[in-house]
Amino acid sequence: MSTLPTHSKSLTRHPPSPTLSLTSLPLPSASPPYHLIRTHATTLTSGELTWPEPLSLPTSIPGFDLAGTVVVAPPDSPFQPGEKVYALTSFSRQGNAREYSVALTEELATMPRGVTWEEAASVPLSALSAWQALFVHAGLSAPGKEGGESAGRKRVLVTAAAGGVGVWAVQLARAAGAEVVGTCGAANGEFVRGLGADEVLDYKVTDLKEWVGAEEGRRFDVTLDCVGGKTLEDAWTCVKDGGVVISVAQPPETMKPTEGIRTDVRSVWFIVESNGQQLGEIKRLVEDGKCKGVVDSVWEIENWEKALERLKGGHTRGKVVLKLAE
Numbered sequence: 138m139s140t141l142p143t144h145s146k147s148l149t150r151h152p153p154s155p156t157l158s159l160t161s162l163p164l165p166s167a168s169p170p171y172h173l174i175r176t177h178a179t180t181l182t183s184g185e186l187t188w189p190e191p192l193s194l195p196t197s198i199p200g201f202d203l204a205g206t207v208v209v210a211p212p213d214s215p216f217q218p219g220e221k222v223y224a225l226t227s228f229s230r231q232g233n234a235r236e237y238s239v240a241l242t243e244e245l246a247t248m249p250r251g252v253t254w255e256e257a258a259s260v261p262l263s264a265l266s267a268w269q270a271l272f273v274h275a276g277l278s279a280p281g282k283e284g285g286e287s288a289g290r291k292r293v294l295v296t297a298a299a300g301g302v303g304v305w306a307v308q309l310a311r312a313a314g315a316e317v318v319g320t321c322g323a324a325n326g327e328f329v330r331g332l333g334a335d336e337v338l339d340y341k342v343t344d345l346k347e348w349v350g351a352e353e354g355r356r357f358d359v360t361l362d363c364v365g366g367k368t369l370e371d372a373w374t375c376v377k378d379g380g381v382v383i384s385v386a387q388p389p390e391t392m393k394p395t396e397g398i399r400t401d402v403r404s405v406w407f408i409v410e411s412n413g414q415q416l417g418e419i420k421r422l423v424e425d426g427k428c429k430g431v432v433d434s435v436w437e438i439e440n441w442e443k444a445l446e447r448l449k450g451g452h453t454r455g456k457v458v459l460k461l462a463e
């Protein structure tokens with residue numbers, strides 16, 4: 138502890154103000170049950186400056202993904218000093234755009250072998266969102282797992298398939314054995330196919346409702362929407378009888394059309410939860426080469442404004458990463 142600095146470079150804001158600034162804050166307290174972690178990389182996510190939980194803190198720090206090295210650990214933790222870890226940390230605490238951060242045992246997993254800090258940081262929030270959508274809320278069986286409904290022969294639609302959550306939804310659905318269709322712009326078509334999508338639709342050219350309506354066999358068991366608005370409204374009408382429409386972007390009920398929905402279609406809105414155990418499963422898929430983190434761009438913490446601009450453009454491929462240390 139004696140070699141630790143007293144302060145940590147941190148990207149902060151004082152909600153409700155969305156204005157960020159790079160400041161120096163005292164190192165966070167590392168007493169049990171928390172681990173003190175040297176942050177190597179974190180990410181920024183579209184819309185996170187408006188999320189409700191960080192807004193309730195007097196000083197909030199963005200970036201809920203964490204890839205780092207454990208510095209101080211509770212004695213009974215499986216993650217001891219020197220261990221390389223990754224995590225989605227709780228939205229109710231300060232995030233990880235700071236040189237030193239904290240995490241709970243249940244949020245952490247050992248970082249996948251053979252990936253960079255930046256690749257590791259690109260994974261947790263997005264991969265857990267896709268994992269929980271498909272394997273918890275849609276009830277499909279996770280790759281190599283018993284329980285749930287077999288994903289084999291199930292049809293899954295992923296909107297914004299080139300985005301943070303989308304790249305994971307395509308890869309995980311494919312790894313679970315589903316037939317996957319993804320939507321993205323023309324420039325991302327080959328990329329999304331390369332992630333394992335059986336078919337890719339250019340959302341600027343193809344009207345989802347018309348495309349699905351043209352052939353009965355095109356309807357989906359699961360639609361996972363990562364866009365919201367009109368795309369989410371259309372997603373409702375793409376689902377088979379008894380299927381499910383899930384969105385991470387907006388509660389589906391707010392965009393439910395008055396007609397065109399099949400019978401017994403249910404909807405799910407959820408907020409992703411930290412889960413070290415699921416991250417452990419995802420680590421195995423990464424190490425087996427079945428899935429990978431996708432880094433859109435990497436920015437030094439000092440260049441956070443440029444990172445935010447990149448994100449606001451709305452056309453990132455995978456995650457915008459902030460780098461804090463080698």
Ligand SMILES: NC(=O)c1ccc[n+]([C@@H]2O[C@H](COP(=O)([O-])OP(=O)(O)OC[C@H]3O[C@@H](n4cnc5c(N)ncnc54)[C@H](OP(=O)(O)O)[C@@H]3O)[C@@H](O)[C@H]2O)c1
Nearest residue numbers: 183184297299300301302321322340385386408409452453
């Ligand atoms: N509920 C939760 O727990 C949770 C968790 C994670 C994220 N979220 C939210 O979910 C949303 C998605 O997050 P994200 O990180 O995946 O987003 P993102 O990475 O910022 O999404 C960027 C992608 O969106 C694509 N895109 C834009 N408009 C599109 C459209 N009309 N149809 C298809 N693709 C379109 C772009 O593709 P092109 O470049 O090809 O146009 C780009 O690749 C955000 O609102 C985020 O806040 C919620």
